[in-house]
Amino acid sequence: MGNPLRSGLVGFVASVLCLPTPVLSDCPDIGRLYEDSHRAVFIIRDARDDDVLGSGFLVNSEGLAFTNAHVIDAGRDLRAVFHDHSESDVQIFGKDPGTDLALIRVAPVKGHELELAEYSPPVGTPVVGLGGPYGFPGTLAVGHVTGVDRFFRNEPAIPYLQVELGINPGSSGGPVLDKAGRVVGVMTQVIVGEAGTPGLGFAVPGWLAARVLSRLDENDHDQAGWLGLKLDANAGRLEVTGVAREGPAWEAGIRPGDRLTPADVTGSVSEHFRADLLRPLAGQEVHVIREGEGEPGVLILQAQAESESRRELATFGLTVRAAASASQAELEVLAVQGQSELRPGDRILRIGSTRVGTPEALEGALEERADGPVPVKLRRDGDTFFLPMVPTTGDTRE
Numbered sequence: 001m002g003n004p005l006r007s008g009l010v011g012f013v014a015s016v017l018c019l020p021t022p023v024l025s026d027c028p029d030i031g032r033l034y035e036d037s038h039r040a041v042f043i044i045r046d047a048r049d050d051d052v053l054g055s056g057f058l059v060n061s062e063g064l065a066f067t068n069a070h071v072i073d074a075g076r077d078l079r080a081v082f083h084d085h086s087e088s089d090v091q092i093f094g095k096d097p098g099t100d101l102a103l104i105r106v107a108p109v110k111g112h113e114l115e116l117a118e119y120s121p122p123v124g125t126p127v128v129g130l131g132g133p134y135g136f137p138g139t140l141a142v143g144h145v146t147g148v149d150r151f152f153r154n155e156p157a158i159p160y161l162q163v164e165l166g167i168n169p170g171s172s173g174g175p176v177l178d179k180a181g182r183v184v185g186v187m188t189q190v191i192v193g194e195a196g197t198p199g200l201g202f203a204v205p206g207w208l209a210a211r212v213l214s215r216l217d218e219n220d221h222d223q224a225g226w227l228g229l230k231l232d233a234n235a236g237r238l239e240v241t242g243v244a245r246e247g248p249a250w251e252a253g254i255r256p257g258d259r260l261t262p263a264d265v266t267g268s269v270s271e272h273f274r275a276d277l278l279r280p281l282a283g284q285e286v287h288v289i290r291e292g293e294g295e296p297g298v299l300i301l302q303a304q305a306e307s308e309s310r311r312e313l314a315t316f317g318l319t320v321r322a323a324a325s326a327s328q329a330e331l332e333v334l335a336v337q338g339q340s341e342l343r344p345g346d347r348i349l350r351i352g353s354t355r356v357g358t359p360e361a362l363e364g365a366l367e368e369r370a371d372g373p374v375p376v377k378l379r380r381d382g383d384t385f386f387l388p389m390v391p392t393t394g395d396t397r398e
Helices: 004-018 030-040 069-073 206-216 248-252 271-278 359-367
Strands: 041-046 051-058 064-068 078-082 087-089 091-096 101-105 126-131 139-152 155-163 175-177 183-191 200-205 229-234 237-244 259-262 285-291 297-302 311-313 318-322 331-336 347-351 374-380 383-389
Touching: 030 041, 030 126, 030 139, 030 175, 041 126, 051 069, 051 126, 064 069, 064 183, 064 206, 069 091, 069 101, 091 206, 101 206, 126 183, 155 183, 155 271, 183 206, 200 206, 229 271, 237 248, 248 297, 271 285, 311 359, 318 359, 347 359
Parallel strands: none
Antiparallel strands: 041 051, 041 078, 051 064, 064 101, 078 087, 091 101, 126 139, 126 175, 139 155, 155 200, 175 183, 183 200, 229 237, 237 259, 259 285, 285 297, 311 318, 318 331, 331 347, 347 374, 374 383
């Protein structure tokens, strides 16, 4: 039996907050929505010092869950704490820093996973947020979507939802739900107001989280696509700041410095256009108008499967792919096994004096030096330097 006091308070809050809503039929039954959803939500603690890092929520019956990438960056020994104070280990599956989302695995709660919405909620949509602000699990916030397509220049792929919800320390990574209980957003950040004034809350859209799930879930990896682009939002336009050599965008004729607008959408750049360029689905076609050197033209970009863009070099325990760079060809390190010196996110520039701009070129250069340490020129966090790379196994394969 549920707690009658809690149920009564939730119902009271729901009725009070819904009174100003012009169309009462749009107001969800918040008490029922809370009871149906809160078991899928948990807080994330650092087990070393018990600090609350953020929240997360289950998306399938096997324990896969979403949180923010910045939440799990802050701790190594992580624990998930559910509404009933039961705990679970946290296994990190993968991060997508471009959207500040991360996929993790925790103990499953059968029948209580949440569904990611495949639509963009309009302004005025009633929503609820669930999370663990300040370490209080199962906390409910009620509000509305108050803005859409909120872009930040350093995050041009994310069309944030602006939400009238209390996003406090510990809320990050929690779900924003519509009246049907679908995840329309993932609480991510807040712009803090002056002392005594509320800030603005922002959430990554649920439909974009669904694309990230395809990108990070090893069982659904082939559905994620890749164009090999790096973009910057400049005065409402998308400017290409990097292109991966021999990637789909490069092969279509896109170059650094080009400006892109949608070829089949009028008006301002839509949220799906940006996401289609930076978080596409495999095989998806994106129609763009390219402005740059020469005459403007319409181009059709077709996303390559994410799995096909990667190259595993088992001899050196590396997974790499061509990086979206502004000038010289570079390789991005995606995963490292047995290499304490290299890190995911490193950019490989040369093997010795040999420039390597494609995975195939890197593989060939490494095969010639597979007997011992290999000097690798890297760029990391703005610094360029050499590191020795040592073989870990006896053969190289794709």
